Amino acid sequence: MAHISEEQIAQWDLIDPLAEKREAFTLPANTVYLDGNSLGAMPTAAALRGKQVLEHQWANDLITSWNTHSWIDLPATVGEKIAPLIGAAPEQVICCDSTSINLFKVLASAMTLQKNRSQVLSLAGNFPTDLYMVEGLTALLGESHCHLKTVDEDTLEEALTSEVAVLMLTQVDFRTGRLLDMQRVTHLAHKQGILVIWDLAHSAGALPIALDECDVDFAVGCGYKYFNGGPGAPAFVYVAKRLQAHVSQPLKGWMGHKQPFAFAQGYEQADNITQYLCGTPNVVSMSVLDAALEVFADVNMQQIREKSEALSELFIALVEAEVALSDLVLVSPRATKDRGSQLAFEHEHAHGICQALIELGVIADFRAPNILRFGFTPLYLRYQDILTSVQILTQVIQQKVYLQAQYNKQNKVT
Amino acid sequence: MAHISEEQIAQWDLIDPLAEKREAFTLPANTVYLDGNSLGAMPTAAALRGKQVLEHQWANDLITSWNTHSWIDLPATVGEKIAPLIGAAPEQVICCDSTSINLFKVLASAMTLQKNRSQVLSLAGNFPTDLYMVEGLTALLGESHCHLKTVDEDTLEEALTSEVAVLMLTQVDFRTGRLLDMQRVTHLAHKQGILVIWDLAHSAGALPIALDECDVDFAVGCGYKYFNGGPGAPAFVYVAKRLQAHVSQPLKGWMGHKQPFAFAQGYEQADNITQYLCGTPNVVSMSVLDAALEVFADVNMQQIREKSEALSELFIALVEAEVALSDLVLVSPRATKDRGSQLAFEHEHAHGICQALIELGVIADFRAPNILRFGFTPLYLRYQDILTSVQILTQVIQQKVYLQAQYNKQNKVT
Incomplete structure (x- = not known):
């Protein structure tokens, strides 16, 4: 040395x-x-918040905490804290579920928009769960409506043809750390009418990301890596504002309903990013992540x-x-x-x-x-x-x- | 008085x-x-565990806790604690995700088994998210492969015909508290070749449930009501052992893979209840639920x-x-x-x-x-x-x- x-x-x-x-x-x-x-x-603030949510909010204020401690707002609150860290203007990011499940939501949304194309393109070296989630969607929609094609990195650009419905990529490779050029790849894909999903699992919180500027369609990411949200922390999902009125995601849980507390029999999806919620938010873990994100407030x-x-x-x-x-x-x-x-x-x-x-x-x-x-x-x-x-x-x-x-x-x- | x-x-x-x-x-x-x-x-033990997971396991032992504190086993550990409380023999219950998402998994599993039937029957007064999740599956499979029919309670039994693929019921009505006769309804449904899903949200932890004895096919339930697992606690899913080799659920995340840590490109589902896992388990919340369930150990x-x-x-x-x-x-x-x-x-x-x-x-x-x-x-x-x-x-x-x-x-x- x-x-x-x-x-x-x-x-x-x-x-x-x-x-x-x-x-x-x-x-x-x-x-x-x-x-x-x-x-x-x-x-340290994350653990303090966890303790506070358990010992004070849950123990003492019980069910009333949904309002008094704004538990019901947590998915949006956390989403809006993540948004500037990934280059997203407000009202496009929400916190919920796991990265895998959020990927399923945006994959299904994107495939619905692309009625005459069936190919999901990805890299062979992508994190396996991403590829598996496509297989899961194929099992529901059938091969003729959704099938996965994987290529190596050196042939990615030539594989961006008008046959591709959705390009699904992880920005930073989980093994090698290789960083893709989000702006270039998204632009090339859009020129072929391809919708683009970015998995930010290994990049969000680690480097500047410019989702809006790169004109990205959908993104998902992880709360427990560079965001320090704790083991198995809830994940997040980004849907570009320009798409929100046109998309529909299939995990139609009550929290994605326009009026969840009306207890209506039929599903009417929220007309904003809220439709990407499904079940009841995980308050304890989401609060811990919320506090963890404060570390980013002044950097x-x-x-x-x-x-x-x-x-x-x-x-x-x-x-x-x-x-x-x-x-x-x-x-x-x-x-x-x-x-x-x-x-x-x-x-x-x-x-x-x-x-x-x-x-x-x-x-x-x-x-x-x-x-x-x-x-x-x-x-x-x-x-x-x-x-x-x-x-x-x-x-x-x-x-x-x-x-x-x-x-x-x-x-x-x- | x-x-x-x-x-x-x-x-x-x-x-x-x-x-x-x-x-x-x-x-x-x-x-x-x-x-x-x-x-x-x-x-009280739930808050203590939460504190321990945050301040000791996460803070000090970090990534090594997946093994040293058995984080990786939590979905099964918690599932096996819930099993006896709902009348299930081991290896049939696992803890994960939300009730809504677990409902989607078992709905899709059941519909796949029922190739020539498309009707999901439920009660009009069912908790809305349950009905919404069927709508979500319909959006993916198409009306001809999956459609919801709801009836009132007094016509339920006559609606159990050979046209029904899946009967999806909540055992205890969220509004009135009405308790359905699980044994009778499941039996009547099976006689017509119908698969049965029970939502135990308002019954698990509140009353004796005999899933195995009633020959139930699938069940889902909630961790944060009578199980006292904390706000938005993870949910659980039950799949009868006799079905596990035949079912497939579409949210094919890496934790449901036979060998998640082999990072194989293709999905090979676990051949047991583990296939109902999807993404990384939410360790903090699941640990809190795990500790909360100890209250039931001696009652x-x-x-x-x-x-x-x-x-x-x-x-x-x-x-x-x-x-x-x-x-x-x-x-x-x-x-x-x-x-x-x-x-x-x-x-x-x-x-x-x-x-x-x-x-x-x-x-x-x-x-x-x-x-x-x-x-x-x-x-x-x-x-x-x-x-x-x-x-x-x-x-x-x-x-x-x-x-x-x-x-x-x-x-x-x-």
Whole structure:
């Protein structure tokens, strides 16, 4: 690690404009957490809110809290907090259900708009649940009305033909961190009359997103990764305002009704983003996410992006400077602009290395068969943490600590 | 209130075998809570668990908690706690999503099994979201493959013909508390080759249910009413073991995959109840529900039913004994065996009366246009509370307090 000194790294932390944001989080001692791309760390205010909702709102005010504590407004409240973070003007984002279920809603909406086309195009390397949800819709509509086609990244643009009904893409690849050009791809698709759905699971909260500016049709995303909303936090859905009067989603639960409390027998969908709600909102989890999003109130996504780039570039520089780490092969794009906020490396002992790192307090991530993932979350990581993690990584590989690692890591939620 | 003395009522509390269960709950002071049929009160252990999941599991153990704190098992763990409370042998119940979404899953599953029938039969008075979800499925499958027919209760049995694909009923009516005969109706439906879905929203946790014994095909239910799982708690779904190898549900999220962590491109559904999962489980809320269910560990549903009957019979007796309350018209079935754990009365000033009751510490419930609902939750209500509530109700009506009531109660989740 010759050409970047420890003093230099300490200096970067000193002048980091986001440095004090770390204090908003409760973090475990002696741990470098490089897995915020799977599960964000806990904003202290999120736990306080959870406690308040349980012990005060639920326990004392019971059913009256739907009004007195505005529980009924939570899906919209949280949606409007997320909106500016993903480049959406108001009244286009709402918080509800899971990413998978929201994907089903927008997939079905989009297919209904595209009456004479049946192909859903995606990338073969997309996060599996996204592809599975298309299969589910196919099972209902039939192959002739909905079928999935997957292509590799290098043939994506040529696959954008007038046969495609819907293009469904994840902006940042969950394995490699590859970042797609949302503006370009959306534009190319629209030229062919294709509707576009973006899954923001690995990008929302990590980098600036401009849904409105890119003229995106639909988007979904996750509350528990870079938004730090807690394990299994509710997800969100975006539908462009210009489409809202024309779409219809099939999970017609009472909360999407124009007047849910009229208890009318027939469904009349809300004529705005509210129609994307289904059942009763999950108040406890949604409140926790609501409080977690406050961390973003006084930062902008450009600041976050700049630090994210700097952290990951530092990680790469330190790895490249260390001879012992020469067997680590970067599988993320080398150009910063083409990546989200994570790095992936191949190594034949990736699984054991990941286990050893966790035992030594560096929480990284393994993806079968041989990939090590490191996620960089600018709100609570220091430059110093990057140095520490590469030092420990070096120790693990140099001393072959991975041969003894015992940590059992069978099931892990991305 | 002539023929039942206060001493008699106090005596009932003294000998009540469930009396000490009240201590497991955190309840507001000076309040009689008769709305546990909308949102159950808070078991103290539920809040403690919520706090622990936030401050300890999430904050300290972060992503590793999926294994170390068995987050990944929560849907099954909670499902297996609910199973015995609804008369289900193991491996048939799983906790996930909302009641509405689970209804969609089982509706679609059932319709797929019934290839040559297209009618979904329900009652006109069913909880609206149930009917809406059928409309949503119709929008996907087309009228010729799925259409809703609703009938009134008195013509239900004659409507059970070989044209019906699926009978979808809510066991206890959300307005009147009317309890259907699950065994009889399921049997009559099966004789016509009809598959049966029961919505247990207003019955699970309130009375003994015998899903297996009644040979029920599918059921869904709610975590936040009589199970006291917290506002918007996750719901549950039951699929009879004998059907599990034959069904397929269309919300094919990764958690329903046979091997979710293999990240395979194609969906291969789990061959058990796990296939009813979709996205990542909501850990915080599901943990709270998990802890809440511990209250049921050492009681049986028959005990709960007996006290529920006694509480509601006492309420009726006290109302009937009070001349000032003669304008309250019972719209629930008069026979105890035909009711769930709630009573509904019509009164022209129902809305104002409900507001006045809440202001005076009796939390009841209003349903448009003129219905007052009172729910009885044996785990935390005393016989004394019933006396108190009827005394305050008498005061409200006798002194026309409802004319001044200001409490604004626009939106309320049932």
